[in-house]
Amino acid sequence: MMPAAAKTETPAVLSVEGLTTSFLVDGQWRTVVRNISFDVNPGETVAIVGESGSGKSVTSLSIMRLLAREQSRVEGRIRLNGKDILSLTEKDMQKVRGNEVAMIFQEPMTSLNPIFTIGRQISEVLTWHKGLTKADARSETIRVLDKVRIPNAASRFDDYPHQFSGGMRQRVMIAMALASRPNLLIADEPTTALDVTIQGQILDLIKELQEEDGMSVLFITHDMGVVAEIAERTIVMLRGDVVEQGATADVFHRGQHPYTRALLAAVPKLGSMHGHDWPLRFPIVDIASGLASEPTEVVNTVDTHKTPVLAVKNLVTRFPIRSGLFGRQTGAVHAVEDVSFELFQGETLSIVGESGCGKSTTGRSITRLVEPKSGEVHLDGYNVLTLDQPSLRAMRRSVQMIFQDPFSSLNPRMTVGATIAEPYLKHGLGTRQEALTKAADLLKKVGLAPEMMDRYPHEFSGGQRQRIAIARALSLNPKVIVADESVSALDVSIKAQVCNLLMDLQEEFNLAFLFISHDMAVVERISHRVAVMYLGEIVEIGPRSAIFNNPQHDYTKKLLAAVPVPDPERRGLRRSTADDELKSPVRPTGYTPPPREYREVGQGHFVQMR
Known part of the structure; x- marks a missing residue:
């Protein structure tokens, strides 16, 4: 009897082993990604999910070798189509980027050159990597723009980035990434800045293009709804470590790590308000245990028979x-x-x-x-x-306003105490001491310590800065x-x-x-x-x-x-x-x-x- 033939497995398009990335900060090497390993197989979508500071974007930039060499150190092994990425010269790496692996970034306007037409920018990829003539590159660019469903692609070849909406600019970025038909597409928060309908279109587009070309996708996001809809496997990162990875359905339904359960519990789900007459607080999740508090209704008096405010x-x-x-x-x-x-x-x-x-x-x-x-x-x-x-x-x-970006609405040269006290003083509502006392009280109300009054905006996280902006808005009652x-x-x-x-x-x-x-x-x-x-x-x-x-x-x-x-x-x-x-x-x-x-x-x- 002849022995059974050994089963041959298709090698991974991307194989990451023991990846560790460090940055030089004040003369010391600070590790921000620690010993992570994963594979992306042919035609597969793998999502890396985690919040700001988890190391997910640094992971993608390490794979692309886009980190500044003088201030970063990448260790471990990264193999793309069997090629050791970390051993390539910069000249060889330039042939890999945009050809075998391409990347879409979160903000297309900062990734596209504003002084060149979008047609020229995509054509350059084709002339550089594929050696096409100018005429052939133009034809192929129009074909790719049609493929990502840019309306009237031929007539928009000579348009500039500012002439496109955010969703259409992101389509242009996808077209540029796909122009050379890469084996692997890395999408780093490609839908975070987009409206919900445009986000839906981009997700559907990536799925369809992947099916047509058999392309692998490494999708980086903090949105668990997006992960569920696009990924076969999911990697969860927390403060530079992979804390869980597996089939997406297993991670969502049988997640073991407390942080995975915490992320899922914090996601607002459409339709979760059935049976509730009043607004409903979000569950507060303990990351150490993964346990979430029961959400409670916000019951307040809304009398529509009175004069509207x-x-x-x-x-x-x-x-x-x-x-x-x-x-x-x-x-x-x-x-x-x-x-x-x-x-x-x-x-x-x-x-x-x-x-x-x-x-x-x-x-x-x-x-x-x-x-x-x-x-x-x-x-x-x-x-x-x-x-x-x-x-x-x-x-x-x-009437007061709270804006989307608290960093740009807070004066970087003023302490947060002075920032919160300023409206109170400008409107002549009391003395400087009374204003500072009120500022300290408001910081407590928004969940920050009064001792933080002497710090500056750059010393706070994004969420803390938004709390400061809320405190300032409340200063005038x-x-x-x-x-x-x-x-x-x-x-x-x-x-x-x-x-x-x-x-x-x-x-x-x-x-x-x-x-x-x-x-x-x-x-x-x-x-x-x-x-x-x-x-x-x-x-x-x-x-x-x-x-x-x-x-x-x-x-x-x-x-x-x-x-x-x-x-x-x-x-x-x-x-x-x-x-x-x-x-x-x-x-x-x-x-x-x-x-x-x-x-x-x-x-x-x-x-x-x-």
């Missing part, structure tokens, strides 16, 4: 477009068009929609950080749009807080903590929140009512349960369908969302928008009629 009526904000030698106005961006709503004390009204829909401009128009063209904004008894500068300054005691994408840039566990803090403060002070966001799962959890914006207009508004359980407008349905769900069973799902960009809100001079009508489909639930 904020009433917006027929708000219009447009930005002029000028062109020609004399700068004549040739059109306008209709950023906010005939928007009306009310906000009551103790209530959270969320405004949702994609980038460019006008939600942030609405918030800035209410506070007159941008000047509206017409309409009324009644706050605390007066029309904000008719106030002179001294009156406007007094009004801003009643406002009635309304406009939170503009205030948790979008935060890791999942920090996002949960900051959302809980906002809800606790609302319960304690009966604050009214105008919460501007594109994160539908967070919005569902913290809102009393929701307004959906599209092209500067509110297309649907109503109670949170009505919007999420009974959406009526096609655009609302599209937003909800695009939300990634942390369920590995959905990995083969295709959303069938349209690939079109958000239509332009630019209109010619003299354009008059058609009048809009709304029908009430339920109590307080209004939908724009088509």
